[in-house]
Amino acid sequence: MSSNPEDIMELHWLFDMLQHIDVGLVVLNDKYEIKLWNSFIENHSGVSSSIAKGQSLFDIFPTINSNWLQQKLDNVIALRTPIFISWEQRPHLFPFKSYRPITGMAEKMYQNVALRPITNADGTVKYVCMVVYDVTDVAVNKESLSNANRKLDYLSKTDPLTSLHNRGSLDKVLNNAFEVFKQSNGSHALVMADIDHFKQVNDRYGHPVGDQVLQAVAKVLSSGARKTDFVGRYGGEEFVIVLPNTDSAGALFFCETVRKKIAEIKIKAADAIVSVTISFGISEACSSDKDVHDWLSRSDDALYKAKEGGRNRSVVVSGI
Numbered sequence: 001m002s003s004n005p006e007d008i009m010e011l012h013w014l015f016d017m018l019q020h021i022d023v024g025l026v027v028l029n030d031k032y033e034i035k036l037w038n039s040f041i042e043n044h045s046g047v048s049s050s051i052a053k054g055q056s057l058f059d060i061f062p063t064i065n066s067n068w069l070q071q072k073l074d075n076v077i078a079l080r081t082p083i084f085i086s087w088e089q090r091p092h093l094f095p096f097k098s099y100r101p102i103t104g105m106a107e108k109m110y111q112n113v114a115l116r117p118i119t120n121a122d123g124t125v126k127y128v129c130m131v132v133y134d135v136t137d138v139a140v141n142k143e144s145l146s147n148a149n150r151k152l153d154y155l156s157k158t159d160p161l162t163s164l165h166n167r168g169s170l171d172k173v174l175n176n177a178f179e180v181f182k183q184s185n186g187s188h189a190l191v192m193a194d195i196d197h198f199k200q201v202n203d204r205y206g207h208p209v210g211d212q213v214l215q216a217v218a219k220v221l222s223s224g225a226r227k228t229d230f231v232g233r234y235g236g237e238e239f240v241i242v243l244p245n246t247d248s249a250g251a252l253f254f255c256e257t258v259r260k261k262i263a264e265i266k267i268k269a270a271d272a273i274v275s276v277t278i279s280f281g282i283s284e285a286c287s288s289d290k291d292v293h294d295w296l297s298r299s300d301d302a303l304y305k306a307k308e309g310g311r312n313r314s315v316v317v318s319g320i
C-alpha cells in the first residue's frame with residue numbers, strides 16, 4: 001500500500017464517506033462472520049461495529065433465514081459474481097424499522113440487498129460485501145398502487161348494492177363456462193332468478209326497503225352457493241347463478257333450498273314486516289346451443305314458465 005500522505009488522506013476520506021453513506025455496508029468472511037459494518041447498520045441494528053465484529057451475522061439477526069442466505073453467500077464466493085435480493089423477493093431481510101416520516105405507512109424498512117464479492121489483491125475471494133438499500137418509499141408507493149388497482153378491479157366487477165358480481169363480470173363468467181362446456185361437455189347449469197312482485201314492495205314500502213330486500217336475497221343466494229359457483233346481479237331484481245359441474249337435478253335442489261330460505265326473510269318496514277318470494281328458471285348447457293345466448297334464453301324461458309305457473313317455484317327447461 002502507498003505511504004504517500006495524499007493517498008492516505010484520500011483513503012481516509014473514502015472510508016469516512018463509506019462510514020456515513022445512507023446505504024448499509026456489511027463485510028462478511030466465508031464463515032458468515034462480520035468483519036465490519038458501517039454506521040447505517042449500526043444505527044438501524046443498535047449494534048456497534050466493534051461489538052458485531054467476529055460474530056456470526058445469523059447470531060445477531062436470528063430472523064434471517066440462514067440456510068437460504070448462506071447458499072447465496074457461498075455462491076457469491078464460489079462464482080465471484082454478485083447476487084441481488086429485491087424487496088419483492090424478501091421485503092425485510094434485515095429486521096430494521098422504517099424511520100422515514102414520508103413513509104410513515106410502513107413499520108419496517110423495505111430493502112434491496114446486493115451481495116458483492118470482494119476480490120483480494122491476489123485475486124482470491126474470501127469476503128462478501130452486503131450492500132443494503134432502503135427502498136421503503138418505492139415499495140410503499142408500489143404496494144399502495146397495487147392495492148388501489150385491486151380495489152378498482154373489485155369495484156369494476158361488483159354490484160355496489162348487493163356486493164354480488166355485476167353484469168360485466170357475469171358476461172365473462174358465462175362465456176368461460178360455455179367454452180368449458182364446448183371443450184369437455186359435462187353438466188353445467190345456468191339459473192335465472194327474479195323476485196316476485198317486487199314492484200309492489202317498492203310501491204308499498206318505498207325504495208330503501210326494496211333495497212334491503214335485494215340485499216337480503218343476495219345474501220341468501222350467495223351463502224347457499226359453493227365456492228366454484230357464480231352468483232351475479234343481472235339487473236334490477238334479477239339474478240343469475242352459474243353452477244359449474246352441476247346437472248339440472250342438482251341445480252333444482254339448490255334453487256329449492258334457497259327459495260325456501262328466501263321465503264323466510266323478514267324485513268322490518270315502518271308499519272309492517274316485509275316478506276318476498278322468488279322464482280327460478282334452470283337449464284343445462286346443451287350441444288345444440290350455438291352460443292351462450294341460446295343457453296341464457298332457455299333459462300329465461302324456464303323463468304317465464306315459473307312466473308306463469310304461479311311464481312315462488314323453480315322450473316327446469318331441458319335443451320334438445
Ligand SMILES: Nc1nc2c(ncn2[C@@H]2O[C@H](COP(=O)(O)OP(=O)(O)OP(=O)(O)O)[C@@H](O)[C@H]2O)c(=O)[nH]1
Pocket residue numbers: 161194195196197198199200202206207208209210211214235236237307311
Ligand atoms: N329498490 C330497488 N328497486 C329496484 C332496483 N332495480 C330495479 N328495481 C325495481 O324492481 C321492480 C321490478 O318490477 P317488475 O319488472 O315489474 O317485476 P315484478 O314486480 O317483480 O313482477 P314479477 O317479476 O312479474 O313477479 C321495478 O319497480 C324497479 O323499479 C333497485 O336497485 N332497488
